[in-house]
Amino acid sequence: MSLVISTWNVNSVRLRLDNIAALAEEHNPDVICLQETKVVNDSFPRDALADLGYPHQVINGIKGYNGVAILSRLPFVDSGMREWCGKADGRHAWAALENGVEVNNFYVPAGGDVPDPLTNDKFAHKLDFLGEMTNWFAARKAPDNKLVLVGDLNVAPLENDVWSHKALLKVVSHTAVEVEAMTALMAAGDWIDAMRRFVPPEERLYSWWSYRARDWDDADKGRRLDHIWVTPALDDALESIAVLRDARGWEKPSDHVPVTVTMKL
DNA sequence: ATGGCAGGTTATACCTGA
Numbered sequence: 515m516s517l518v519i520s521t522w523n524v525n526s527v528r529l530r531l532d533n534i535a536a537l538a539e540e541h542n543p544d545v546i547c548l549q550e551t552k553v554v555n556d557s558f559p560r561d562a563l564a565d566l567g568y569p570h571q572v573i574n575g576i577k578g579y580n581g582v583a584i585l586s587r588l589p590f591v592d593s594g595m596r597e598w599c600g601k602a603d604g605r606h607a608w609a610a611l612e613n614g615v616e617v618n619n620f621y622v623p624a625g626g627d628v629p630d631p632l633t634n635d636k637f638a639h640k641l642d643f644l645g646e647m648t649n650w651f652a653a654r655k656a657p658d659n660k661l662v663l664v665g666d667l668n669v670a671p672l673e674n675d676v677w678s679h680k681a682l683l684k685v686v687s688h689t690a691v692e693v694e695a696m697t698a699l700m701a702a703g704d705w706i707d708a709m710r711r712f713v714p715p716e717e718r719l720y721s722w723w724s725y726r727a728r729d730w731d732d733a734d735k736g737r738r739l740d741h742i743w744v745t746p747a748l749d750d751a752l753e754s755i756a757v758l759r760d761a762r763g764w765e766k767p768s769d770h771v772p773v774t775v776t777m778k779l
Numbered sequence: 780a781t782g783g784c785a786g787g788t789t790a791t792a793c794c795t796g797a
Contacts, residue, residue, distance in 0.1 A: 627797085
């Protein structure tokens, strides 16, 4: 039995309903994990997304910014969300499926402009957030766990996850301290980078392109900020990965594109 | 030239993203 999961920072779920419908058309995912929904739960477009075939939903929104949601064709046996760094700021949701897979959807803080936790509270928050994730998943590590971790993690760890390793070493998202924090998180949970299972590290791989580029496609100054990780119990189940680069060129695009994993359970 | 744009808000300027 196959399981298809997509993750997408949509940058406003209400403005992106047609794009989500197009993703459903393109990849027919069983589960869609959204970030930056930017809407309170009472105004979340539950019915429109149920009509697309996703009646099972976990919604963790706040006013104006952040916000995550898990949309599913498959029912949940359990679901919820967790506060990180003591903040109820809409950055996490999780859902356990009947097939034993638990999906965790994250929106890690971007971290502001200055990569110094002493002078920039946003950067300190980002490092604290990654550290808390590290402790959380280290404590839950077990060989039989079938965990999937997806989302906008706001770190591009590898040299070919950014358009210029050299130019971005001092830019938040690709600094050494962030990459170290992400590496520690991956080690603590035995996480496998599913995207890089299929695209070797020598190849450039991006999931985000700035709105500010004159021609995002021509300049191609992207970063891989969005990730799909699995625990070792799911490694053999990995079948393929798709980065829907075309979505960046759609009408009224998000600056991120969907990333989709297909597994065979 | 990573900030040139985009989204939200009790807005019509300012915050946020990365």
